[in-house]
Amino acid sequence: MPHPRRGSTTIEQLLTLTLLAILATITILGSGPLLDAAAVETGAREAASLFALARDNALATGTPTAVRIDRARHRLVVHAGADTxxxxxxxxxxxxxxxxxxxxxxxxxxxxxxxxxLRLVLSRGHRSDTVVVSRLGRVSRQ
Structure with a gap:
């Protein structure tokens, strides 16, 4: 009496791995725009928060406070006098x-x-967001 077959053949395993690789590639390529949108959204919120922090610091301490945009290093720095x-x-x-x-x-x-x-545009891939700071110091996102 023949024994029932157990396990799988090498061909079946290769087909399964190939199918999984194809599905993983589709998932990764499809998530790029979603990741871009999330990164830009988070960055815009952080930038708006830094402008609000600078304004609050100027009001609280009575010291002029500046937000410097370093485009070469891709960063924002809040200064009050010589302090960061x-x-x-x-x-x-x-x-x-x-x-x-x-x-x-x-x-x-x-x-x-x-x-x-001031208009600050944050972009990654095909996604961008704009933070606008008025002369009066109000911060808004567009």
Missing amino acids: VAAALFAPSHIRLTSTRDSMTYAASGLGTGAAN
Whole structure:
């Protein structure tokens, strides 16, 4: 009496692995835009928070506080006088920064100084988000 077959053949195992590899590739390629959107959303929230922190610091301490945009290093740095209050690095997330100005300074009153609004565009892949800071110091996202 023949014994029932147990296990699988090498061909069956190779077909299974090939199918799994194809499905994994489709999943990874399809998740790229989703990952770009998540990274840009998080980066825009962080950038808006840094501008709000700078304004709050200027109001609380009475010291002019600036947010400097370092496009070459993909980072934002909040300065109050010679002190660094906070910083955010966007290079690990592969987020590119472009802006209309290189910095935004808040006076002790919390109002922005300078003659123009600031637009900061964060982008990765085909996804981008814009943070706008008005002359009055208000932060909004578009």
